[in-house]
Amino acid sequence: MSLAKQLNILDYALQGLWRRRLKTGGIVIIFSAVIFLAASFQFTIKALNNLVDQDLQATPEIIIQKMSAGRQESIPLDYIKKLKGIWGIRRVVPRIWGYYFDATTKANYTVIGLNYKKMPMGGLLDKALIKGSLLPGSGEALVGTGVKEALRLPAKGAMLSLFRPDYSLKALKVSGEFMPSTDILTTDTILMNLADSRDLFGIKPGLVTDLCVYVANPREVTTIARKIAARLPDTRVVPKSQIKETYREVFGWRGGFASICLLTAIAAFIIFAWDKASGMNPDEKREVAILKVIGWQTADILGLRFYEGFIVSFMSFLLGCSLAYAHVSFMGAGLFRPILTGWSVIHPEMVLRPGLEFSDIFLIFSLVVPPYMAATIVPAWRSAIIPPDAAVN
Amino acid sequence: MLIECKRITKTYRSDNKLLKAVDGASFTADKGDFVVILGHSGSGKTTLLSLVGGLTRPDEGEVLIHNTSNWQQSDQALSVMRNKTIGFIFQFASLIPSLNVLENMALPLCFGHHQHDCTALAYKLLEEIGLADKAKAFPGQLSGGQQRRVAIARAFMNKPEIILADEPTGDLDEETENDILAMFRRYNEQGCTFLVVTHNNELGVSQNNPRTLRMRQGVLHA
Known part of the structure; x- marks a missing residue:
C-alpha cells in the first residue's frame, strides 16, 4: 500500500x-x-x-638552490662534495634552470640545462619525446610544443638563435620536441645540455643554478632534506612534495x-x-x-x-x-x-x-x-x- | 447511523461583520437515503456540505460519519475517510486543467491501486455518462456540461458510501440532467447515500424516496 x-x-x-x-x-x-x-x-x-x-613522477625528490640576501644565486658544484656521507642520497645532478625573454614573441621560455646522462631516470626523457629519440647533444636542444608554435619552427631542420647576455647569438639545432601530454610542465621549455646552457646564460664554469638530489627511498626525503639544510645553511632545500603543494x-x-x-x-x-x-x-x-x-x-x-x-x-x-x-x-x-x-x-x-x-x-x-x-x-x-x-x- | 450532524454552526467574518453561514444545523442520514437540501443562493447549503464532508471545521457542534467525529480524527484518518467514504460533486467542474479526462478520473484512486484497474473503472464510468470518446481530452477541450459530467463520474470512482453533491445538474441540458439523475437513482438503489444541495425543487422528484430539507439563512428546517 x-x-x-x-x-x-x-x-x-x-x-x-x-x-x-x-x-x-x-x-x-x-x-x-x-x-x-x-x-x-x-x-x-x-x-x-x-x-x-x-608529470612530477620523474623529477628529483629534492632541489637545492643557493640563497644570498634572500635571493637565489648560482651554486658551486663543490657543494656536491659536501653532501657526501648523507645516507640515502642516490645521486646529485647539477642543473641550470633559467628564463629567456624573447622580445619578438614577447614570451618567456624556460631554459633547462642538464647533464641527463647522470640522472637516474634520464632515460625516461626519451619517452617524453615526440620525435628524435636521442637526447640533445652539444649544440642541440629539445623544445616544448608552445616554443615550437611561438617561434613557428619548421618540422624538420629547425634552428634556434638565442642571445647571450652580451647580445652575441648562440645557435642550437632543434633535435626534438616534447609530447603534448607533458605540456603543463614542458610547453615553454628549451632543454639542452649543461655546457650549452651555461654558455647561453654566461654562467661561470663550476657554477649551476641548482642541484637535483635523487633519493633512493621516498619515505626518507624529509629527513634527507633536513640533513642537507643542516650541511648547507646558505641554501634553500625544496622537496618535491613542496612543489606539488605549491x-x-x-x-x-x-x-x-x-x-x-x-x-x-x-x-x-x-x-x-x-x-x-x-x-x-x-x-x-x-x-x-x-x-x-x-x-x-x-x-x-x-x-x-x-x-x-x-x-x-x-x-x-x-x-x-x-x-x-x-x-x-x-x-x-x-x-x-x-x-x-x-x-x-x-x-x-x-x-x-x-x-x-x-x-x-x-x-x-x-x-x-x-x-x-x-x-x-x-x-x-x-x-x-x-x-x-x-x-x- | 451513517451521517449525523449535531447542532453544527459555522461563522465567517466578512467586512468586519460576522456572518453565520450555518446556524445550529442538525440532521441524520442512513445508508441508502437520498437527502435533498433546498435553499436559495447564500443560504449556507455549500458550507453545510463542506462541514459534512470534513472540508471545513465547524465552530460548534460536530459531524459524525459512521459514529466517528470528523474533526476528532487525525489529518490522515480524515483524508482516508474523504478518499474511501465520500464522493464530492462541486458546484463548478473542479477538474485539474493540466490533466486529461482519464487522469482526472483516476486521481481518487491514486493510492494503492494499479494503473490498469484505475483506467478500466474510469472507462466504465465514462461510458455511463457518454463520454468514453473524450478520455484523452483535456478539460479545456470539453464544454461546460461535459466537464460537469466528468466531475460527477469522478465522484463515483472510489465506489463511495456517500455522495455529497452541490447543485449537480446546475448547468446541464435537460437530456444530460435526466441521464445524471438516472445514474444517481441507480447508485442510490445500490445503497449509496446522497446528500444533494440545490435550489431546484424538481430534483427530488426524480428519485425513489427523497427526503427534503430546507435551508434559510443558515438554519435547516425539516
Missing part, C-alpha cells in the same frame, strides 16, 4: 513536471548551467593536480576564488527558486485543494513537492556534472583553464583527465541538491496546508 502510494505520487510528480515542461525545462537549464560552472572548476582543479602528480595551493586558491563567485550564483538561483515556489497561482492552489478533497493528505502534498524538487535538482545535478565532465575531458576545460593555469603568451595545451572521485561528486551534490530542497520546503509546506474547501469556493 505504502510503496504503491509513493509510486503513484512520484508518477503524479513526473507527470506534473512534464505538463509544466516549459517552466521545468527553464529551471533545469539555468540550474544545470550554474552546476556546470561549479563542477567544471572542481573537475579542472582535480585534473590539474592529477596532471602535476603524473601547485595545489595555486590551483586551490584560484579555484577557491572562482568557487566563491559560483557559490554566490548558486545562492542567487536558490533564492530565485524559493521566490518562484512561493508564489502559487490560483490554478495551483485549486489543484492542491482538489487533491485534498479527494483524499490526499498534507503529507502527500509535501511528498509531491519533495519529489518535484528532488527530480528538478537531481536532473540539474546530473546534467551539470555530465556537461562539466565533458567540458574538462573533451574540451580541455577551455572556459576556465586561463583562470586556473594563468595567462601567458605560451599557454600549455594539456590533456586533462578528471578523476571522478566520490568526494567531489558528493561535495557538488551537497552544494546544490539539499539547498534547493531546503529552499523549496517552506513554499511546499505553505501549498500543502491550503484548506480543502478552497476547491469548493
Whole structure:
C-alpha cells in the first residue's frame, strides 16, 4: 500500500513536471548551467593536480638552490662534495634552470640545462619525446610544443638563435620536441645540455643554478632534506612534495576564488527558486485543494513537492556534472583553464583527465541538491496546508 | 447511523461583520437515503456540505460519519475517510486543467491501486455518462456540461458510501440532467447515500424516496 502510494505520487510528480515542461525545462537549464560552472572548476582543479602528480613522477625528490640576501644565486658544484656521507642520497645532478625573454614573441621560455646522462631516470626523457629519440647533444636542444608554435619552427631542420647576455647569438639545432601530454610542465621549455646552457646564460664554469638530489627511498626525503639544510645553511632545500603543494595551493586558491563567485550564483538561483515556489497561482492552489478533497493528505502534498524538487535538482545535478565532465575531458576545460593555469603568451595545451572521485561528486551534490530542497520546503509546506474547501469556493 | 450532524454552526467574518453561514444545523442520514437540501443562493447549503464532508471545521457542534467525529480524527484518518467514504460533486467542474479526462478520473484512486484497474473503472464510468470518446481530452477541450459530467463520474470512482453533491445538474441540458439523475437513482438503489444541495425543487422528484430539507439563512428546517 505504502510503496504503491509513493509510486503513484512520484508518477503524479513526473507527470506534473512534464505538463509544466516549459517552466521545468527553464529551471533545469539555468540550474544545470550554474552546476556546470561549479563542477567544471572542481573537475579542472582535480585534473590539474592529477596532471602535476603524473608529470612530477620523474623529477628529483629534492632541489637545492643557493640563497644570498634572500635571493637565489648560482651554486658551486663543490657543494656536491659536501653532501657526501648523507645516507640515502642516490645521486646529485647539477642543473641550470633559467628564463629567456624573447622580445619578438614577447614570451618567456624556460631554459633547462642538464647533464641527463647522470640522472637516474634520464632515460625516461626519451619517452617524453615526440620525435628524435636521442637526447640533445652539444649544440642541440629539445623544445616544448608552445616554443615550437611561438617561434613557428619548421618540422624538420629547425634552428634556434638565442642571445647571450652580451647580445652575441648562440645557435642550437632543434633535435626534438616534447609530447603534448607533458605540456603543463614542458610547453615553454628549451632543454639542452649543461655546457650549452651555461654558455647561453654566461654562467661561470663550476657554477649551476641548482642541484637535483635523487633519493633512493621516498619515505626518507624529509629527513634527507633536513640533513642537507643542516650541511648547507646558505641554501634553500625544496622537496618535491613542496612543489606539488605549491601547485595545489595555486590551483586551490584560484579555484577557491572562482568557487566563491559560483557559490554566490548558486545562492542567487536558490533564492530565485524559493521566490518562484512561493508564489502559487490560483490554478495551483485549486489543484492542491482538489487533491485534498479527494483524499490526499498534507503529507502527500509535501511528498509531491519533495519529489518535484528532488527530480528538478537531481536532473540539474546530473546534467551539470555530465556537461562539466565533458567540458574538462573533451574540451580541455577551455572556459576556465586561463583562470586556473594563468595567462601567458605560451599557454600549455594539456590533456586533462578528471578523476571522478566520490568526494567531489558528493561535495557538488551537497552544494546544490539539499539547498534547493531546503529552499523549496517552506513554499511546499505553505501549498500543502491550503484548506480543502478552497476547491469548493 | 451513517451521517449525523449535531447542532453544527459555522461563522465567517466578512467586512468586519460576522456572518453565520450555518446556524445550529442538525440532521441524520442512513445508508441508502437520498437527502435533498433546498435553499436559495447564500443560504449556507455549500458550507453545510463542506462541514459534512470534513472540508471545513465547524465552530460548534460536530459531524459524525459512521459514529466517528470528523474533526476528532487525525489529518490522515480524515483524508482516508474523504478518499474511501465520500464522493464530492462541486458546484463548478473542479477538474485539474493540466490533466486529461482519464487522469482526472483516476486521481481518487491514486493510492494503492494499479494503473490498469484505475483506467478500466474510469472507462466504465465514462461510458455511463457518454463520454468514453473524450478520455484523452483535456478539460479545456470539453464544454461546460461535459466537464460537469466528468466531475460527477469522478465522484463515483472510489465506489463511495456517500455522495455529497452541490447543485449537480446546475448547468446541464435537460437530456444530460435526466441521464445524471438516472445514474444517481441507480447508485442510490445500490445503497449509496446522497446528500444533494440545490435550489431546484424538481430534483427530488426524480428519485425513489427523497427526503427534503430546507435551508434559510443558515438554519435547516425539516
